[in-house]
Amino acid sequence: MGSVYLDAAAGVPLHPAAAEALTAAVADGWADPAKLYGAGRRSSLLLDGAREEIAEVLGARPDELAFCGSGTQAAHLAILGGLAGRRRAGTRFVHSAVEHSCVLHAAERHAAAGGEAVSVPVDPDGRVDVAAFAAAADGAALASLMTANHEVGTLQPVAEVAAACRDLGVPLHTDAAQSAGRLPVPAGWSLLSASAHKWGGPPGVGVLAVRTGTRWRSPLPADERERGRVPGFPNVPAAVAAAAALRAVRTEAAAENARLSALVDRIRAEVAARVPDVEVVGPATGRLPHLVTFSCLYVDGEALLHELDRRGFAVSSGSSCTSSTLTPSHVLEAMGVLSHGNVRVSLHRYTTEADVDRFLAVLPGIVADLRTGLEGL
């Protein structure tokens, strides 16, 4: 019995289309795409082809899209560059309380440099209120709202917030890392960041899109690469593989979303029915198709992860005992839900119904064992 990987939200295995493209592009796309000789032109063609394909899927123009080293770096560049470009409009940066830590780290950096960072609260489902977000964004230099939450799967009202921000004249960054390739990108963003290894591309490829007309100034020393947005020699083969994966997953998305969403519905229902004292976290609808999170009362999250790992299941947790800082997940905290005994299960194209059956078969026993001596509490 092999191990079952259920942590797609952290990154999915390389899509076979990407593996094939990567091998070919390593052979063909090794030269400097900025050079004018034949090998350089081949690299440049490959890079621009990848750029066009990814831009199309994300609803951007090719010249708006730049490759960088990770989704985190893309978000840092989007936010710090967006704030630098809007310095004359002030220093207020507004974001939801449940953004990925890369957005919060950019906000901390901005605040440490004398800027203002405002966190907009969420409801118990983890969703921002459009009117409340817009009120906070009024007069801001930049706002940021993720398409979907990485820990609990909640979809955010990005299109509505983007429309409100446009009326206010405030650019909106959206972190599309969890939804890109699975769901259409909501309209109206000014800055977008995403990460290829979440959609089946190789790790080490981030995507930054700067909508034409958006004020943006590189927070890094700039060179001639990627239109001055990301300095340094680009990883052409990885970008090509990322594009191949995105093209493939977009074709598969409708069928895969339906399949994974049905499995998630099963996990939500059966965990609640078969494990006593569980809080399933996040909304039943208006969520990512492939992700479910729950917290088990009186259970140590680290022990639960360890037991699941011993039985061959790789999952993630937002419980404090599993974090390096020993603080609970800021997402669970913002939602006001139980934080200990927390498990995030996220599915991908290789997840089978049999995997889910096995997970649901072992989970109740593991939780019961970890609660030995706590009966009746």
Place this chain on the structure above:
Amino acid sequence: MITLDQRGRRCPLPIIALARHIGDVPVGELVAVAADDPAARLDVQAWCRMRGHEYVGEEAGPDGVPVYTVRRRR
């Protein structure tokens, strides 16, 4: 009212202690939990919601450690 000293103990231990001792006071009375694990702030409130007790609030103890107060409701 009783106070449970859960300093230095990580969640879920402070919540388990709360569950063990809520029955030590009559319905309507208070149990306080002194806990320095930051997760306790969230988890005491979640436990109250799941078990039908009332979360009264939080104040800092003499040593600065938060003390969370719960009213037994059932």
